[in-house]
Amino acid sequence: MPSKTLFTIGYEKTTPDALVAALVGAKVKTLIDVRAVPASRRPGFSKRALAERLEQDGIAYLHLRDLGTPKTGRDAAKAGDTATMRRIFAAHMERPEAQAALAEAIGIAVASPSCLLCLEREHDRCHRAIVSKMMAASVDLTITPLVPGSIGSL
Numbered sequence: 001m002p003s004k005t006l007f008t009i010g011y012e013k014t015t016p017d018a019l020v021a022a023l024v025g026a027k028v029k030t031l032i033d034v035r036a037v038p039a040s041r042r043p044g045f046s047k048r049a050l051a052e053r054l055e056q057d058g059i060a061y062l063h064l065r066d067l068g069t070p071k072t073g074r075d076a077a078k079a080g081d082t083a084t085m086r087r088i089f090a091a092h093m094e095r096p097e098a099q100a101a102l103a104e105a106i107g108i109a110v111a112s113p114s115c116l117l118c119l120e121r122e123h124d125r126c127h128r129a130i131v132s133k134m135m136a137a138s139v140d141l142t143i144t145p146l147v148p149g150s151i152g153s154l
Contacts, residue, residue: 006141007115008128014121014148016044016053022148023059029112030060032105034128035119036068062108066101067116069127082125089127093134106135115146 007026011019023031031054038047051061069077073088092098108114120126123145132143 003140003142004110005113005144006109006132006135007113007144007146008123008126008132009115009117009146009148010119010121010123010126010128011040011042011045011117011148012119012121016050018149020053020057020059022146023054023115024057026115026144026146027113028059028115030062030108030114031117032067032108032114033061033063033117034067034105034131035063035117036065036070036074038063038065040119064101064105066095066097067105067131073127077120077125077127085127086130089130093130102131102134102138105131106138109135109141110139121147 007028009019009022033047033050040046044050044053047063054061069085069089070092073085073092076084076088093102105114105116116128116132118126118128123129132141135141136143
């Protein structure tokens with residue numbers, strides 16, 4: 001059986017419409033939000049607004065808080081300390097709640113074309129790279145980062 005594709009996407013430097021266009025183009029059916037805090041100062045990227053926008057194009061939205069980076073990890077990432085963020089996140093992922101959320105994400109990705117969402121534009125700088133690798137280690141998934149069209153210097 002051929003590998004299924006798991007997409008990942010970040011909304012940094014893009015618009016909700018460009019993000020949705022990238023998802024539609026990839027034929028994504030479920031967006032899995034892996035932010036610990038699904039809020040954003042960027043219009044259209046908070047949980048409710050994003051879910052409503054996705055629904056217009058037939059894309060389901062699911063927030064899995066337990067796949068988000070703890071505050072200390074987010075602080076390390078903001079400071080540019082990716083190594084510390086990764087260490088904190090790895091410890092976080094050992095928790096039973098995180099393992100349950102990971103299993104849920106895997107089930108969804110196997111059932112339909114899915115995409116992990118977080119802020120960072122660059123897949124390799126974001127914890128979603130860790131989550132996607134953990135998912136691919138459990139089932140045959142090919143990880144494909146999506147990069148939506150960018151705008152200005154947001």
